[in-house]
Amino acid sequence: MNEVRRPHHVSSREIERKFLIRHLPVKILRARLARLAQGYLANERGGRHVRLRKKGKTASLTFKVGRSSSREEREIKLSPAQFAMLWPATRGRRLHKTRYVIPWKKLKIEIDIYHGRNHGLMVAEVEFPNQSSRRKFKPPRWFGREITGEKRYSNVRLARE
Amino acid sequence: MNEVRRPHHVSSREIERKFLIRHLPVKILRARLARLAQGYLANERGGRHVRLRKKGKTASLTFKVGRSSSREEREIKLSPAQFAMLWPATRGRRLHKTRYVIPWKKLKIEIDIYHGRNHGLMVAEVEFPNQSSRRKFKPPRWFGREITGEKRYSNVRLARE
Numbered sequence: 248m249n250e251v252r253r254p255h256h257v258s259s260r261e262i263e264r265k266f267l268i269r270h271l272p273v274k275i276l277r278a279r280l281a282r283l284a285q286g287y288l289a290n291e292r293g294g295r296h297v298r299l300r301k302k303g304k305t306a307s308l309t310f311k312v313g314r315s316s317s318r319e320e321r322e323i324k325l326s327p328a329q330f331a332m333l334w335p336a337t338r339g340r341r342l343h344k345t346r347y348v349i350p351w352k353k354l355k356i357e358i359d360i361y362h363g364r365n366h367g368l369m370v371a372e373v374e375f376p377n378q379s380s381r382r383k384f385k386p387p388r389w390f391g392r393e394i395t396g397e398k399r400y401s402n403v404r405l406a407r408e
Numbered sequence: 409m410n411e412v413r414r415p416h417h418v419s420s421r422e423i424e425r426k427f428l429i430r431h432l433p434v435k436i437l438r439a440r441l442a443r444l445a446q447g448y449l450a451n452e453r454g455g456r457h458v459r460l461r462k463k464g465k466t467a468s469l470t471f472k473v474g475r476s477s478s479r480e481e482r483e484i485k486l487s488p489a490q491f492a493m494l495w496p497a498t499r500g501r502r503l504h505k506t507r508y509v510i511p512w513k514k515l516k517i518e519i520d521i522y523h524g525r526n527h528g529l530m531v532a533e534v535e536f537p538n539q540s541s542r543r544k545f546k547p548p549r550w551f552g553r554e555i556t557g558e559k560r561y562s563n564v565r566l567a568r569e
Contacts, residue, residue, distance in 0.1 A: 258496070289449070289451065289452050289456050289458050289471075290452060291450050291451060296450055297450050297458045308469070310450075310497045312497070319497075321493055322493075323489075325484075328484075329484040329485075332418075332482055332483070333471060333484060335482070336471045336473070336480075
């Protein structure tokens with residue numbers, strides 16, 4: 248899961264690609280899953296924002312800046328009290344999804360199944376160790392259209408109520 | 409000081425007025441003071457923003473929304489490790505000031521002396537328990553022009569480098 252690879256607190260530069268999902272792979276049935284609730288404290292143009300997230304029982308606050316396939320990220324773990332104080336400020340800017348994680352060759356694929364007003368949306372995200380691995384990636388056949396960098400599929404946008 | 413009246417974590421609605429300072433009152437010489445460094449993670453139009461602050465050795469993260477004399481505020485205390493992880497993200501969006509706190513009748517006045525590129529700016533802020541007390545307030549003679557709600561004196565604006 249995410250926590251293994253990215254311990255709190257963490258700063259990183261993400262290299263990733265996002266795709267719609269044409270159909271679910273069989274192995275999702277045995278994949279690890281986590282319920283995610285996330286909300287946004289503030290969003291600027293250019294993808295700069297501050298996000299709150301609860302993943303299972305783990306709460307975090309994440310700063311992100313930059314768009315598309317490569318962005319800077321800084322994340323801290325929050326105590327339950329810290330999370331409870333800030334979460335109400337995200338009212339009207341939240342989304343809920345279930346995340347399944349599937350190992351795939353030397354990478355891993357995160358499958359996000361959205362709930363609520365985004366019901367029906369299924370997105371696969373692949374994170375790469377470097378730009379070369381990113382370019383060489385051949386999407387599995389169950390992937391649909393690539394949506395990397397498409398604003399209307401950004402979580403900030405999907406969280407608007 | 410601030411910590412006495414507003415324990416962490418806190419959510420509140422501020423009622424305040426801001427003034428330029430014509431000249432310093434003598435009692436500032438015996439006032440308590442604190443060095444403040446603050447930086448902004450993200451700012452939206454409408455005064456919505458997320459601020460990091462270090463006041464002496466105490467670090468905090470504050471969400472604010474709304475402008476002018478009345479706004480919502482949510483604040484959490486941060487551990488040194490949490491602060492150290494997020495602070496680099498405020499580069500180019502920081503300000504430094506020294507805050508003096510002076511009791512004044514049943515209220516208290518905060519005097520902010522700005523440093524760095526805002527050197528020379530001195531601002532007094534008065535916080536009120538309710539709107540009636542706010543309206544009745546008669547500024548002391550050492551106050552200058554009222555600047556409540558003037559965007560160019562907002563800390564978000566003053567932090568732009």
